[in-house]
Amino acid sequence: xxxxxxxxxWKSADSVPDQFPAGLRVLVVDDDPTCLIIxxxxxxxxxxxxxxxxxxxxxxxxxxxxxxxxDIVISDVxxxxxxxxxxxxxxxxxxxxxxxxxxxxxxxxVVMKGVTHGACDYLIKPVRMEALKNIWQHVIRKRxxxxxxxxxxxxxxxxxxxxxxxxxxxxxxxxxxxxxxxxKKRKDDEDETEDRDDTSTLKKPRVVWSVELHQQFxxxxxxxxxxxxxPKKILELMNVPGLTRxxxxxxxxxxxxxxxxxxxxSPHANNSFMNPQEETFGPLSSVSGLDLQALAAGxxxxxxxxxxxxxxxxxxSTAKSSIPMPLVDQRNIFSFENPKLRFGEGQQQLMNTxxxxxxxxxxxxxxxxxxxxxxxxIGNINMQVASHGVQSSQNNSALINMQVASHGVQSSQNNSALINMQVASHSVQSNQNNSALMQMGQPQFARAPRLPLSVGQPIISNGIAxxxxxxxxxxxxxxxxxxxxxxxxxxxxxxxxxxxxSGCTSxxxxxxxxxxxxxxxxxxMSSYDIFNNLNQHKPQNWELQNVGMTFDDSRHSNSLQGxxxxxxxxxxxxxxxxxxxxxxNRSAAVVSKAMFSAGDSTEPGNLxxxxxxxxxxxxxxxxxxxTESVADVNSDNLFIDHFGQEDLMSALxxxxxxxxxxxxxxxxxxxxxxxxxx
Amino acid sequence: MERNPMRRQxxxxxxxxxxxxxxxxxxxxxxELQDDANPNFVxxxxxxxxxxxxxxxxxxxxxxxxxPFDFNxxxxxxxxxxxxxxxxxxxKVKAESTVFREYCRSRNGEGxxxxxxQLKKEYATLRRKLEAYFQVARQAGPMETACRPK
Numbered sequence: 001x002x003x004x005x006x007x008x009x010w011k012s013a014d015s016v017p018d019q020f021p022a023g024l025r026v027l028v029v030d031d032d033p034t035c036l037i038i039x040x041x042x043x044x045x046x047x048x049x050x051x052x053x054x055x056x057x058x059x060x061x062x063x064x065x066x067x068x069x070x071d072i073v074i075s076d077v078x079x080x081x082x083x084x085x086x087x088x089x090x091x092x093x094x095x096x097x098x099x100x101x102x103x104x105x106x107x108x109x110v111v112m113k114g115v116t117h118g119a120c121d122y123l124i125k126p127v128r129m130e131a132l133k134n135i136w137q138h139v140i141r142k143r144x145x146x147x148x149x150x151x152x153x154x155x156x157x158x159x160x161x162x163x164x165x166x167x168x169x170x171x172x173x174x175x176x177x178x179x180x181x182x183x184k185k186r187k188d189d190e191d192e193t194e195d196r197d198d199t200s201t202l203k204k205p206r207v208v209w210s211v212e213l214h215q216q217f218x219x220x221x222x223x224x225x226x227x228x229x230x231p232k233k234i235l236e237l238m239n240v241p242g243l244t245r246x247x248x249x250x251x252x253x254x255x256x257x258x259x260x261x262x263x264x265x266s267p268h269a270n271n272s273f274m275n276p277q278e279e280t281f282g283p284l285s286s287v288s289g290l291d292l293q294a295l296a297a298g299x300x301x302x303x304x305x306x307x308x309x310x311x312x313x314x315x316x317s318t319a320k321s322s323i324p325m326p327l328v329d330q331r332n333i334f335s336f337e338n339p340k341l342r343f344g345e346g347q348q349q350l351m352n353t354x355x356x357x358x359x360x361x362x363x364x365x366x367x368x369x370x371x372x373x374x375x376x377x378i379g380n381i382n383m384q385v386a387s388h389g390v391q392s393s394q395n396n397s398a399l400i401n402m403q404v405a406s407h408g409v410q411s412s413q414n415n416s417a418l419i420n421m422q423v424a425s426h427s428v429q430s431n432q433n434n435s436a437l438m439q440m441g442q443p444q445f446a447r448a449p450r451l452p453l454s455v456g457q458p459i460i461s462n463g464i465a466x467x468x469x470x471x472x473x474x475x476x477x478x479x480x481x482x483x484x485x486x487x488x489x490x491x492x493x494x495x496x497x498x499x500x501x502s503g504c505t506s507x508x509x510x511x512x513x514x515x516x517x518x519x520x521x522x523x524x525m526s527s528y529d530i531f532n533n534l535n536q537h538k539p540q541n542w543e544l545q546n547v548g549m550t551f552d553d554s555r556h557s558n559s560l561q562g563x564x565x566x567x568x569x570x571x572x573x574x575x576x577x578x579x580x581x582x583x584x585n586r587s588a589a590v591v592s593k594a595m596f597s598a599g600d601s602t603e604p605g606n607l608x609x610x611x612x613x614x615x616x617x618x619x620x621x622x623x624x625x626x627t628e629s630v631a632d633v634n635s636d637n638l639f640i641d642h643f644g645q646e647d648l649m650s651a652l653x654x655x656x657x658x659x660x661x662x663x664x665x666x667x668x669x670x671x672x673x674x675x676x677x678x
Numbered sequence: 679m680e681r682n683p684m685r686r687q688x689x690x691x692x693x694x695x696x697x698x699x700x701x702x703x704x705x706x707x708x709x710e711l712q713d714d715a716n717p718n719f720v721x722x723x724x725x726x727x728x729x730x731x732x733x734x735x736x737x738x739x740x741x742x743x744x745x746p747f748d749f750n751x752x753x754x755x756x757x758x759x760x761x762x763x764x765x766x767x768x769x770k771v772k773a774e775s776t777v778f779r780e781y782c783r784s785r786n787g788e789g790x791x792x793x794x795x796q797l798k799k800e801y802a803t804l805r806r807k808l809e810a811y812f813q814v815a816r817q818a819g820p821m822e823t824a825c826r827p828k
Binding site for chain 2: 078105
């Protein structure tokens with residue numbers, strides 16, 4: 001059925017529309033009016049359809065409003081209201097459009113950043129017409145790859161689809177696989193194209209991944225386990241009418257990339273937490289659901305906190321706990337290979353018992369911020385998740401996979417970071433950024449949009465953003481400057497940055513921005529707290545903030561999962577006093593008012609130095625989410641001390657690794673980060 | 679016929695701007711964008727540039743009045759300014775921006791001040807020349823890209 005026509009379809013797909021690339025719909029974002037007008041003219045001369053805007057926020061709004069209205073986005077790197085990379089992350093997660101970055105800066109470092117954040121190209125200003133003439137190639141490439149990815153990830157699915165179409169069979173996935181494979185070869189492109197043709201060869205109608213939808217998605221993925229999450233099953237679990245496997249597959253692909261990115265390129269490497277900043281949550285994720293329980297049990301977590309968190313998380317995410325664990329393992333962060341987090345293994349246990357995350361402690365449930373570098377937070381954070389109920393604190397992927405369900409947010413997809421701090425950002429605009437940190441395995445896309453973070457969600461840019469607990473939480477939490485957007489250390493994913501850091505406030509940016517933005521984000525902070533607790537391990541992770549997800553370090557923190565203790569320490573210091581890496585979460589400097597100051601000074605690893613970032617700490621952002629509320633968080637527990645930002649991570653990692661299976665006791669109970677030899 | 683001499687004059691002015699290093703290839707890109715639909719595109723862009731960049735110049739000036747210098751901020755402003763200037767092909771201005779940024783990076787306050795003075799000079803000179811140029815251009819009628827000296 002398609003074979004014959006497929007070729008034709010393919011062709012047409014290729015050339016669709018006939019006059020392609022004329023009519024290509026481009027969105028240009030640049031705060032410099034001179035450049036903007038020149039670009040517009042150049043693009044018009046190439047026969048493209050141009051829309052220009054001078055603010056990133058506006059661009060996001062336009063894109064959201066008109067999801068299928070654009071084919072490609074060109075954005076400047078340096079903009080006053082939002083870092084271009086954050087915008088890039090957002091777009092990548094939410095709309096999956098190819099994005100070209102531009103800047104007068106041609107330093108290798110910046111260009112590399114563009115690459116790692118997923119830009120499909122990087123142009124040096126002044127931009128010449130020749131450079132713009134061929135941008136359509138990125139659109140084609142993306143579509144092709146997208147299809148291909150779908151094939152791969154949802155390969156079976158695709159195959160199924162194809163099969164179905166052609167054969168109508170009810171092949172089971174495996175069966176389809178076989179068929180698909182064979183047919184894939186020949187029909188691969190053709191069929192795909194064909195299918196795609198229907199959907200819009202070049203202009204596939206896009207599914208709007210709302211926060212709720214994303215949450216469902218993440219929940220499904222978590223349930224299945226990131227390794228086993230195939231589009232078909234996800235689709236089944238989600239049970240959303242009108243949603244096709246293809247939609248799921250492409251979304252999954254994006255999600256995976258997101259997580260991978262969070263984990264810093266090597267998902268495994270960072271494992272524990274999903275690449276230091278973002279990934280960290282990976283392992284933790286599993287913890288979330290279970291952890292909470294465990295944590296609570298562990299006693300480590302201030303029971304209260306845990307309870308709160310759990311309740312919150314559960315409430316929200318509907319018993320995330322149940323999910324978390326399983327998910328966590330698997331997914332943790334997309335199966336972070338997290339060696340560190342080992343959650344699956346020891347971690348889990350730890351997590352469960354471990355102090356679920358200090359997050360819970362004081363974490364104002366809004367902890368959405370998954371930042372809790374998942375590792376620990378997962379447990380903790382999971383709580384968050386529930387709490388977030390919101391808005392998607394999907395960020396919770398970190399620590400608390402609770403997040404999973406938490407997607408609540410609209411888009412706080414970013415939960416990737418530890419805490420998917422979906423933070424408030426979710427509520428907003430879908431802080432897709434959560435990728436950082438929170439990526440915790442769970443596709444947590446921290447959609448936490450709740451957070452009024454409209455800020456651009458970028459707040460979490462570090463990934464933290466993702467976890468926002470959307471607003472619900474008294475902004476205290478969110479005080480993370482979630483606004484981060486600027487601050488987040490470059491982390492593409494806002495959320496990701498806070499590995500476990502509850503406060504990960506998007507890596508730093510949260511913190512600062514949060515305050516303002518987070519109004520609602522307060523809840524966010526909660527997440528952070530969780531994360532903080534959890535992530536104590538690494539304030540560094542929060543550094544993410546600075547770096548936008550310098551999770552690399554954080555990763556360690558994530559690994560700390562085992563270190564839950566760390567999480568404790570992770571005290572999401574909302575105020576992350578940037579730079580406080582030193583185990584002291586105290587750095588609450590973080591703007592976040594909510595400084596959760598984990599009460600326990602032990603925040604040593606406040607991983608969440610998220611606030612740090614806010615302070616524009618370049619890297620220190622060990623998000624120390626000091627969750628004041630964490631009160632329970634025994635100082636001792638706060639491993640965080642040990643972890644000086646960097647240390648936390650390492651400590652966490654160490655813990656994790658060492659501890660992993662057996663560890664459970666990492667002190668999670670007591671949050672004693674001690675284990676985490678920093 | 680009148681236009682011819684004007685055109686010729688225009689070309690001469692144009693050539694001189696390039697020869698003296700005030701403008702670079704990017705300016706040509708702008709010229710190429712000019713067409714019947716936008717017959718004064720180049721002038722419009724340059725006007726916009728001067729208007730917008732005046733703001734940045736002011737910011738830098740104010741920043742240079744505060745001691746100690748916030749080099750990071752100065753660098754950021756100049757980065758912005760440089761981007762703008764390069765997009766219209768203001769060669770000398772762009773070069774001086776780079777010098778200024780170097781001084782910022784090496785935390786050389788004196789250097790920054792000197793460089794900024796020089797930059798303002800170049801910036802003003804270019805503006806003067808371009809204003810004259812556009813005046814002739816308007817009188818000469820739509821410019822043909824054909825005679826663009828290369």
